[in-house]
Amino acid sequence: MFHFVFGMMARGETTLPLAGMEAIPLQLASALPRACVRTGARCVRWEDGRATLGDGREIRFRHGVLATEATTTAKLLGLPAPLPPRATTCLYFAASKSPLERPAICLNGEGKGMVNHIAVPSDVSPRYAPPGASLISVSLIGEAALPESALADQVRAELQGWFGKQVGAWRYLRSYRIPFAQPNQDAGAFTHPQTLRASRGAWLCGDHLTDASIDGALRSGRQTAEAILDA
Numbered sequence: 001m002f003h004f005v006f007g008m009m010a011r012g013e014t015t016l017p018l019a020g021m022e023a024i025p026l027q028l029a030s031a032l033p034r035a036c037v038r039t040g041a042r043c044v045r046w047e048d049g050r051a052t053l054g055d056g057r058e059i060r061f062r063h064g065v066l067a068t069e070a071t072t073t074a075k076l077l078g079l080p081a082p083l084p085p086r087a088t089t090c091l092y093f094a095a096s097k098s099p100l101e102r103p104a105i106c107l108n109g110e111g112k113g114m115v116n117h118i119a120v121p122s123d124v125s126p127r128y129a130p131p132g133a134s135l136i137s138v139s140l141i142g143e144a145a146l147p148e149s150a151l152a153d154q155v156r157a158e159l160q161g162w163f164g165k166q167v168g169a170w171r172y173l174r175s176y177r178i179p180f181a182q183p184n185q186d187a188g189a190f191t192h193p194q195t196l197r198a199s200r201g202a203w204l205c206g207d208h209l210t211d212a213s214i215d216g217a218l219r220s221g222r223q224t225a226e227a228i229l230d231a
Contacts, residue, residue, distance in 0.1 A: 001211060014105075016125055041053045041055070046202065048064075063228050064201055066204050066205075067221065069180055070082040071180075079198075082183070085179065085182065085183055086182040086183070087177070088139055089139070089144040091175040091176075092136065093135075093173060094173055096169065097134055098123050100120055114154065114158055115159060116139050118137065118138045118159070119136075120136050120137070121137055122134045136170065143179060144177065152172040152175065183206075197227070205221045
């Protein structure tokens with residue numbers, strides 16, 4: 001994974017969509033026929049050729065793709081449970097200026113403290129903040145147990161050691177606790193078959209089958225689609 005991430009950074013530029021990360025799924029959906037996407041419908045049972053939704057309705061198909069996280073995929077197909085996913089906590093602050101001299105990801109290299117890394121999305125695209133302001137993103141490893149206000153105060157105090165007194169003027173905006181930020185890809189994580197086809201009527205895709213990244217997710221989806229077309 002280290003070689004993949006740093007290799008991608010070495011071979012090309014790291015960037016953000018101008019309209020935010022949501023632009024990626026919206027672009028994919030824009031090419032689909034109208035009314036073909038159903039949201040808010042949980043799949044509770046999966047069989048070859050048939051998926052049962054939480055309200056009892058059934059969807060029948062010749063080829064079905066499970067593009068879910070590894071935990072749900074394993075549950076629906078009766079596979080061994082994967083390792084627990086990677087969680088993260090992300091906090092956002094508003095500032096009058098960026099603490100960084102250039103667009104970059106600033107990593108914690110000290111091996112201590114809560115903060116794993118910070119980035120300033122508005123340094124990449126001015127649309128991420130109003131004119132004359134900066135949006136600062138702070139990421140922690142795991143789901144923080146502290147209440148929201150206490151967590152923001154502790155993170156701000158820690159970052160004063162990174163950037164000095166300017167951090168005291170940062171305005172806290174919001175935090176997000178994300179229990180499933182990435183699949184766990186430690187050694188021993190791949191306990192289920194790493195194959196695109198789980199059974200006659202079930203195909204798999206997702207970054208848990210490739211590498212934990214947007215690139216891995218998109219690549220996996222394309223590979224599965226191509227395999228179905230060739231089937």
